[in-house]
Amino acid sequence: xxxxxxxxxxxxAGLAAAVEAxxxxxxxxLIVERDRELGGILNQCIHNGFGLHTFNEELTGxxxxxxxxxxxxxxxxxxxxxxxxxxxxxxxxxxxxxxINEENGYMTIETKxxxxxxxxxxxxxxxxxxxxxxxxxxxxxxxxxxFINMEGYxxxxxxxxxxxxxxxxxxxxxxxxxxxxxxxxxxxxPYSNGxxxxxxxxxxxxxxxxxxxxxxxxxxxKDRLEGVTVAQVDDRLKPIPGTDEYIPCDTLLLSVGLIxxxxxxxxxxxxxxxxxxxxxxxxxxxxxVPGVFACGNVVHVHDLVDFVSEESVLAGKGASMYIKxxxxxxxxxxxxNGDGIGYVVPQQVAMKNVDETxxxxxxxxxxxxxxxxxxxxxxxxxxxxxxxxxxxxxxxNFKIAKDELAKYPSxxxxxxxxxxxx
Amino acid sequence: MKKEMTCIVCPIGCQMTxxxxxxxxxxxxxxxxxxxxxxxxxxxxxPTRVIPTxxxxxxxxxxxxxxxxxxxxxxxxxxxxxxxxxxxxxxxxVKTGDVVIKDLLGLGIDVVSTRTMDKC
Numbered sequence: 161x162x163x164x165x166x167x168x169x170x171x172x173a174g175l176a177a178a179v180e181a182x183x184x185x186x187x188x189x190l191i192v193e194r195d196r197e198l199g200g201i202l203n204q205c206i207h208n209g210f211g212l213h214t215f216n217e218e219l220t221g222x223x224x225x226x227x228x229x230x231x232x233x234x235x236x237x238x239x240x241x242x243x244x245x246x247x248x249x250x251x252x253x254x255x256x257x258x259x260i261n262e263e264n265g266y267m268t269i270e271t272k273x274x275x276x277x278x279x280x281x282x283x284x285x286x287x288x289x290x291x292x293x294x295x296x297x298x299x300x301x302x303x304x305x306x307f308i309n310m311e312g313y314x315x316x317x318x319x320x321x322x323x324x325x326x327x328x329x330x331x332x333x334x335x336x337x338x339x340x341x342x343x344x345x346x347x348x349x350p351y352s353n354g355x356x357x358x359x360x361x362x363x364x365x366x367x368x369x370x371x372x373x374x375x376x377x378x379x380x381x382k383d384r385l386e387g388v389t390v391a392q393v394d395d396r397l398k399p400i401p402g403t404d405e406y407i408p409c410d411t412l413l414l415s416v417g418l419i420x421x422x423x424x425x426x427x428x429x430x431x432x433x434x435x436x437x438x439x440x441x442x443x444x445x446x447x448x449v450p451g452v453f454a455c456g457n458v459v460h461v462h463d464l465v466d467f468v469s470e471e472s473v474l475a476g477k478g479a480s481m482y483i484k485x486x487x488x489x490x491x492x493x494x495x496x497n498g499d500g501i502g503y504v505v506p507q508q509v510a511m512k513n514v515d516e517t518x519x520x521x522x523x524x525x526x527x528x529x530x531x532x533x534x535x536x537x538x539x540x541x542x543x544x545x546x547x548x549x550x551x552x553x554x555x556x557n558f559k560i561a562k563d564e565l566a567k568y569p570s571x572x573x574x575x576x577x578x579x580x581x582x
Numbered sequence: 583m584k585k586e587m588t589c590i591v592c593p594i595g596c597q598m599t600x601x602x603x604x605x606x607x608x609x610x611x612x613x614x615x616x617x618x619x620x621x622x623x624x625x626x627x628x629p630t631r632v633i634p635t636x637x638x639x640x641x642x643x644x645x646x647x648x649x650x651x652x653x654x655x656x657x658x659x660x661x662x663x664x665x666x667x668x669x670x671x672x673x674x675x676v677k678t679g680d681v682v683i684k685d686l687l688g689l690g691i692d693v694v695s696t697r698t699m700d701k702c
Binding site for chain 2: 196197203206207208218220222223225226308309310311312337338356357359360361364365548549
């Protein structure tokens with residue numbers, strides 16, 4: 161059979177995209193998931209704070225996932241579990257997906273449209289090159305989270321955390337609650353990469369020190385981790401001699417960033433954006449290959465799952481419009497990041513597909529106070545977003561009305577951080 | 583008593599100073615909106631938190647079941663609560679919202695399951 165839409169990944173992005181595609185009229189929708197169950201990373205995120213935007217209540221990760229799994233099951237969307245996608249081949253109107261699992265061995269799946277929702281992976285100690293030994297006891301924060309919350313193993317008792325990403329902060333609290341002594345969270349940058357809420361509720365609540373502008377310069381211990389040397393860094397992020405401090409510990413958790421998982425995307429010849437490490441996408445998350453869509457952390461790393469769900473509804477709708485022949489492929493605008501902005505998603509806008517507004521997601525490069533984000537087409541200022549404080553850790557959500565964009569026939573929308581007009 | 587705290591009502595994260603006055607009311611400075619003092623006073627008088635954690639589950643796909651306190655509990659009771667929760671083990675199947683511990687530490691608050699786990 162030939163499916164209408166096949167979704168690669170059964171995490172929050174895949175579930176929301178599949179549900180929306182089915183609701184919007186795609187008949188044969190399939191989810192392919194490599195884990196033993198649907199829900200993705202939410203299953204190990206047992207803390208609360210999810211769903212404030214989507215459901216107006218505070219849910220834990222598994223509860224948030226279950227709401228979408230329930231919707232997918234009610235709509236009768238089939239899914240493969242324990243199934244690894246090896247390759248995606250674009251043959252024009254029909255795409256072939258090569259997959260493998262224990263039950264069926266190797267097989268191919270044919271479909272008219274594909275939604276890529278593979279999410280991301282954690283950066284590892286190898287990726288950041290910490291000097292020293294390679295003993296047991298060094299984990300990425302997400303691995304430790306899965307061990308404790310799902311498998312029931314405690315990785316250690318005396319803990320140092322490198323990186324102040326949200327998973328690192330959450331794990332500082334989690335390990336403290338389970339009886340570990342978390343000695344410090346070290347962050348290379350002069351600001352945290354985590355949400356303010358997590359710094360307060362995970363570190364301040366338990367008097368765990370956050371050492372900003374600090375990094376680990378040596379890992380000690382040949383078989384099991386024995387300690388780490390921590391040093392302060394200067395404004396060029398180089399360790400300052402004489403600031404070394406030895407901290408004994410048996411566990412080091414790394415929360416040093418996430419990398420969108422795009423091997424399948426690259427192999428399929430889909431155009432990538434070097435700023436996001438994800439595919440270039442349009443307003444309905446269409447990629448450069450017609451009929452292939454992408455959403456969630458595989459496109460750009462989100463800080464809230466609520467925004468993943470919001471973005472995935474667009475991709476699901478895009479996929480169903482594509483198979484119905486309703487998707488316009490003529491791009492009206494491209495977007496670009498000016499001063500102070502690291503990236504903008506979507507990178508393209510086809511105005512004929514836009515309902516009422518376009519939401520542009522972006523991240524600032526550093527902490528800004530009392531600034532605004534301005535959107536320009538040419539020299540013309542078309543919209544302004546005011547924020548008292550702009551943080552790299554908090555994604556900017558910039559909505560622009562269709563009516564405003566429609567005043568311009570085409571061009572490049574440029575987003576810049578500027579002084580607020582007096 | 584004087585306390586420094588970061589407001590978490592919105593992403594701005596104002597650095598606030600809260601000071602208890604002789605008459606038992608509080609003076610809050612550093613906030614930029616009126617929601618700040620409300621949060622600060624609640625943090626000074628009765629800080630509470632929801633505790634998400636796990637319990638041992640038998641005959642399920644995984645050895646741990648995620649749970650949470652159905653309501654926020656006083657911050658000072660967190661470690662006592664963890665000790666009580668860690669003593670519990672239950673059998674699958676369990677549904678989201680099922681009560682795992684009734685009336686935790688006599689606080690009148692239940693601990694509930696946060697996912698469905700079938701027997702296997």
